[in-house]
Amino acid sequence: MLPPSTVEPGDAADPEGGGVRLEPYEVFRQEKEGDPMRHGGSVLAPDATLAVHYARELYGRRQESVRLWVVRRADIVELDDPDLLQPPLDRSFKKPGGYVMRDKLEAARDQAGTSKPRPTSTTNAAPSAKRQPGAKTQPRSTPDPDPTPEDGSP
Amino acid sequence: MTSGSHLLPATRNALALQLLAIADDEFVIGSSDSEWTGIAPILEEDVAMSSISQDEIGHARAFYELLAELVADGRDADAIAYDRPATGYYHARLLDHPRGDWAQTIARRYLYDTADAIRLEALAGSSWAPLAALVGKVRREERYHLMHATTWLERLAGADGEPRQRLLDALERLGPDAGTVLTPLPSETALLMADITSGSGAELESRWRAAIAPTFERLSLPLPPPTRSPESARSEHSTAFRELHEAFTSVRLIDPEAVW
Numbered sequence: 001m002l003p004p005s006t007v008e009p010g011d012a013a014d015p016e017g018g019g020v021r022l023e024p025y026e027v028f029r030q031e032k033e034g035d036p037m038r039h040g041g042s043v044l045a046p047d048a049t050l051a052v053h054y055a056r057e058l059y060g061r062r063q064e065s066v067r068l069w070v071v072r073r074a075d076i077v078e079l080d081d082p083d084l085l086q087p088p089l090d091r092s093f094k095k096p097g098g099y100v101m102r103d104k105l106e107a108a109r110d111q112a113g114t115s116k117p118r119p120t121s122t123t124n125a126a127p128s129a130k131r132q133p134g135a136k137t138q139p140r141s142t143p144d145p146d147p148t149p150e151d152g153s154p
Numbered sequence: 155m156t157s158g159s160h161l162l163p164a165t166r167n168a169l170a171l172q173l174l175a176i177a178d179d180e181f182v183i184g185s186s187d188s189e190w191t192g193i194a195p196i197l198e199e200d201v202a203m204s205s206i207s208q209d210e211i212g213h214a215r216a217f218y219e220l221l222a223e224l225v226a227d228g229r230d231a232d233a234i235a236y237d238r239p240a241t242g243y244y245h246a247r248l249l250d251h252p253r254g255d256w257a258q259t260i261a262r263r264y265l266y267d268t269a270d271a272i273r274l275e276a277l278a279g280s281s282w283a284p285l286a287a288l289v290g291k292v293r294r295e296e297r298y299h300l301m302h303a304t305t306w307l308e309r310l311a312g313a314d315g316e317p318r319q320r321l322l323d324a325l326e327r328l329g330p331d332a333g334t335v336l337t338p339l340p341s342e343t344a345l346l347m348a349d350i351t352s353g354s355g356a357e358l359e360s361r362w363r364a365a366i367a368p369t370f371e372r373l374s375l376p377l378p379p380p381t382r383s384p385e386s387a388r389s390e391h392s393t394a395f396r397e398l399h400e401a402f403t404s405v406r407l408i409d410p411e412a413v414w
Contacts, residue, residue: 022196043198044196044197044198045198046309049305050198050305053202053301054198054199054202056298057198057201057202057205058198058201061205
């Protein structure tokens with residue numbers, strides 16, 4: 001569950017009880033051009049204009065962002081139904097662990113005449129770091145520890 | 155590089171006074187508004203106002219550094235900022251008012267930021283390259299400050315009852331001093347002749363009044379009246395400023411060697 005999407009007067013966020021209705025806005029930030037937008041945190045604001053001001057101050061004032069997305073939490077479509085996301089039956093057959101994609105990919109690349117993208121630095125060449133440069137801190141998109149390259153997953 | 159050795163003495167003195175006026179303005183409003191740290195209306199606003207105040211102190215430091223290099227009398231930016239008696243500061247009387255309540259802070263920020271924007275615009279093409287370069291950078295940050303102040307001015311003006319009343323009260327207190335930011339400096343002729351600024355104080359003030367008129371009209375707010383006692387626009391400081399001065403010089407007095 002997302003936290004409540006409004007703050008009522010008299011709540012901790014409105015100590016004056018002045019009747020200003022504050023709403024949470026989620027802030028996504030991009031560290032540099034080309035990076036994915038990542039969730040930075042949230043701000044409370046009475047409207048979108050001030051939410052953008054506050055997002056700028058909390059997630060951009062130290063020049064740590066080149067772009068911010070500010071989204072009213074109430075506008076987010078949420079899915080957290082465990083029946084849909086964490087079904088109880090065995091789902092291992094949906095995971096790509098049984099496939100070895102490397103040889104097939106290489107053959108396909110040879111056929112297409114495109115070479116495998118090279119990692120840009122030696123640290124990225126380690127088997128455990130087969131991710132796009134610049135995405136070092138991003139969690140893997142799948143919890144599967146199988147070292148199959150991500151571009152080979154179904 | 156930034157030494158003004160190629161400048162005529164009269165021009166250099168006039169330039170030094172202009173730099174001091176801007177630096178003191180930024181320093182005093184930054185110090186005064188920083189009093190909101192910890193007590194602003196909400197946490198987010200606390201961060202925003204503190205950050206804006208920090209920006210202003212940063213601008214002040216940059217202008218003090220330029221001034222220190224220009225006059226080259228052995229004082230650094232810290233010495234200029236902190237080692238003067240309260241009577242020696244050269245900020246505009248608008249900034250002599252205390253931060254007051256939130257409405258007064260917002261009203262002052264709006265009046266100051268709009269006037270400052272006009273002043274910086276006239277200096278952006280300055281013939282003295284170090285000033286033009288610094289003003290270019292400062293203007294990019296001031297743009298946000300003005301957005302923030304305008305957002306709040308609109309909210310207070312548009313809210314019936316207490317918020318609007320407090321704003322009207324603040325404008326009544328500040329209005330007669332609002333124009334002091336652009337009151338002509340005694341040395342402005344030298345600045346105009348040397349193309350250091352592109353507009354006289356009188357021109358800038360009328361430009362500023364024209365710039366804020368549409369907003370005040372839209373929000374049904376009274377425009378600031380003509381400047382009260384322009385001859386003392388930057389002297390004879392208030393009790394509120396003496397108290398602020400006492401606070402911001404206190405660390406320096408305890409330990410002049412302290413470093414940031």
